[in-house]
Amino acid sequence: MSAAAPKATTSVDRYRSLFDARPLPDNALTQWRRAAFERFAAIGLPTQREEDWKYTNLRRLESRQFTPATPAPVATDESRWIANAGARIVLANGHALASLSTVSPQPPGVTLLTLGQWIANSPEQVAEFLQKQRRDASSFELLNAAFLEDGVVIDLADGARFDQPIYVIHQMGPGNGMSHPRIFVRCGRNSACTLVEHYIGAADSETLTNSVVSLDLAQGAKVAHYRLQQESSRSFHIGTVHAHLDRDSRYACRDIALGATLARTHITATLAGPGAEATLQGLFAPSGTQHLDTYTLVDHAAPHTLSNEEYRGVADGRGRGVYRGKVIVRKDAQKIDSRQSSRNLLLSPTAEIDTRPELEIYANDVKCSHGATTGQLDSTALFYLRSRGLSEDEARGLLIRAFAESILSTIELEPLRQHLEQQLNERFASSEARA
Amino acid sequence: MLKIENLQVKAGDKQILKGLNLEVKAGEVHAIMGPNGSGKSTLVQVLAGREGYEVTGGTATYNGKDLLAMAPEERAREGVFLAFQYPVEIPGVNNVYLLKAGLNAIRKHRGEAEVDAFEFLSLVREKMKLMQMDESFLNRGVNEGFSGGEKKRNEILQMAVLEPALALLDETDSGLDIDALRVVANGVNSLRRQDRAILMVTHYQRLLDYIEPDRVHVLSGGQILKSGDKSLALELEKRGYDWIRQGAAAA
Known part of the structure; x- marks a missing residue:
């Protein structure tokens, strides 16, 4: 209606007008955000010309106009939350809702607060902290930095343990808001925690989640990280995870991607001290016209480090899955043990999965293995089950579940595993549901 | 119970069964013997509903119903x-789960209630004893990591639990040592009943020492060339199949 309104032409312009519209105080944090935005504006969104984005076209995302995330309470759908999953923190469209949180007072040495609280209390301190962080490199990390408002800060002193899993619910929608949450996890020596991230979208919402999680594990620290992505089928999800592992620390990430029209998860694990061990396991199941992309980078920067990756993809309808796993073994990083496996199942003739393990090895005393397979459901097994009285749908569902089982069985949190089994059962229960 | 008339089956371009006739009545045990490639396995697979075969003619009627029109389930x-010649390994699908799902599917079809969990487990335990199977079997994946003999025992265990009216045994004796063969045969024999028919396909006469058939048929070149009682099997053991094939060619 208003002819005077500036007409945004490119996605960078659209994000700039959103950025400029924000009332930000004049402080160091705002300067940091602005610098990040300018770096984002200079490089723009990634294109398929970039090797890391070869299989994922962002046109669907680029054409969208998102509204700024509002701190106003959104319609939450508690029935979709996992009961008894841990100390709950709800980020509704990226903003922490204290009223829904169930975090109990923690023992000394354990700090858990929302980033929003921290920013409100001491923005200068936050700015100082952010300056010291690893420099954001990718378009989406920069965009996240520019729009940074809220998130979670977990800080464990040496030897500290969080008494239960930290269950962060990223509740998105309704509407077309965008959210740029950030989670910082700092684990002191021999400390341990479990972080569960659950991304949930209201039906029919067309949101953008662009999250960044950075984890810093000091010597001997242990972190179990679960990501369960169930955004609405019209939404976009970009997730970036950076884990930095010092000597003898252990990081395990289980990444389950079921939702979103277009999703990309980028996980980097840097093994910076001898004895460090990273385990990355994941399951992605695109159906309909979903496009689910996973990119992992394991950087063996120190000798005597271990990595184990196992990803499984199940694609149905016209769904498309992408798994690319890169392993770098730095010069002088000897005695490395790295394993990578990618197994994929195509349930329809129009489904597609691209899988590509990549190894870059600059040391000579290393043990690296990788393998990738893509196939269809075994027709003999299908017949076997049907010959015992099971319907075709039931037999298919069982075989798909069996395929996913090696990932599901690694989930040690019982409520989470049960939730996931139920989700997969519903999804693969009948051919009608697969349409 | 089962009546097959002039059954003709193709696999790809190859005609495997060329007008097969066979009638099996309730309470009877029939053995089908024949040289390699004669169509024995094809026959039982087609009767069970395996895809990949084309029925080009003839009928198979089971209890008055058109068997070939039904889905495998x-x-x-x-x-x-x-009972499969090569039972399939399905890691990630629990053995007991499959047994229970199969039994409940059959019960539901008959309009019966689902089996009580406790009753079911004691039924499975009883049948496992019969088949001399280890307890650890209960928590394993379907045929996962089973030896050849264990797989065949598992097939008969499933049969014992599902209690079919018509059992088709596809080379159930192949790959079994003599002890395992005794266990398997004992399991099958315990399932012989007035209202149940068994059709077994085998290569060797030795199975018939343990499971005595009422009728023996010789399948060769896609047709049943000769039928008789169990003495026919002994004659085949002595003389091979050539004399039958020559007899058929002459006739």
């Missing part, structure tokens, strides 16, 4: 059971 629910 419908046949199973109507009481047809195939």
Whole structure:
């Protein structure tokens, strides 16, 4: 209606007008955000010309106009939350809702607060902290930095343990808001925690989640990280995870991607001290016209480090899955043990999965293995089950579940595993549901 | 119970069964013997509903119903059971789960209630004893990591639990040592009943020492060339198949 309104032409312009519209105080944090935005504006969104984005076209995302995330309470759908999953923190469209949180007072040495609280209390301190962080490199990390408002800060002193899993619910929608949450996890020596991230979208919402999680594990620290992505089928999800592992620390990430029209998860694990061990396991199941992309980078920067990756993809309808796993073994990083496996199942003739393990090895005393397979459901097994009285749908569902089982069985949190089994059962229960 | 008339079956371009006739009555045990490639396995697989075969002519009627028009699971629910020559390993699907799902599918089809969990487990334990199977079997994946003999025992265990009206045994004796063969045969014999028919396909006469058939048929070149009682099997053991084939060619 208003002819005077500036007409945004490119996605960078659209994000700039959103950025400029924000009332930000004049402080160091705002300067940091602005610098990040300018770096984002200079490089723009990634294109398929970039090797890391070869299989994922962002046109669907680029054409969208998102509204700024509002701190106003959104319609939450508690029935979709996992009961008894841990100390709950709800980020509704990226903003922490204290009223829904169930975090109990923690023992000394354990700090858990929302980033929003921290920013409100001491923005200068936050700015100082952010300056010291690893420099954001990718378009989406920069965009996240520019729009940074809220998130979670977990800080464990040496030897500290969080008494239960930290269950962060990223509740998105309704509407077309965008959210740029950030989670910082700092684990002191021999400390341990479990972080569960659950991304949930209201039906029919067309949101953008662009999250960044950075984890810093000091010597001997242990972190179990679960990501369960169930955004609405019209939404976009970009997730970036950076884990930095010092000597003898252990990081395990289980990444389950079921939702979103277009999703990309980028996980980097840097093994910076001898004895460090990273385990990355994941399951992605695109159906309909979903496009689910996973990119992992394991950087063996120190000798005597271990990595184990196992990803499984199940694609149905016209769904498309992408798994690319890169392993770098730095010069002088000897005695490395790295394993990578990618197994994929195509349930329809129009489904597609691209899988590509990549190894870059600059040391000579290393043990690296990788393998990738893509196939269809075994027709003999299908017949076997049907010959015992099971319907075709039931037999298919069982075989798909069996395929996913090696990932599901690694989930040690019982409520989470049960939730996931139920989700997969519903999804693969009948051919009608697969349409 | 089962009546096959002039059954003709193709696999790809190859005609495997060329007008096969066979009638099996309730309470009877029939053995089908024949040289390699004669169509024995094709016959039982087609009867169980395996895809990949084309029925080009003839009929198979089971209890008055057109067997060939039914989906594999419908046949199973109507009481047809195939013991596979090569039972499939399905890691991630629990053995007991499959048994229970199969039994409940059949019960539901008959309009019966689902089996009580406790009753079911004691039924499975009893049948496992019969088949001399280890307790650890209960928590394993379907045939996962089983030896050849264990797989065949598992087939008969499934048969014992599902209690079919028509059991099709596809070379159930192949790959078994003599002890395992005794266990398997004992399991099958315990399932012989007035209202149950068994059709077994085998290569060797030795199975018939343990499971005595009422009728023996020789399948060769896609047709049944000769039928008789169990003495026919002994004659085949002595003389091979050539004399039958020559006799058929002469006739």
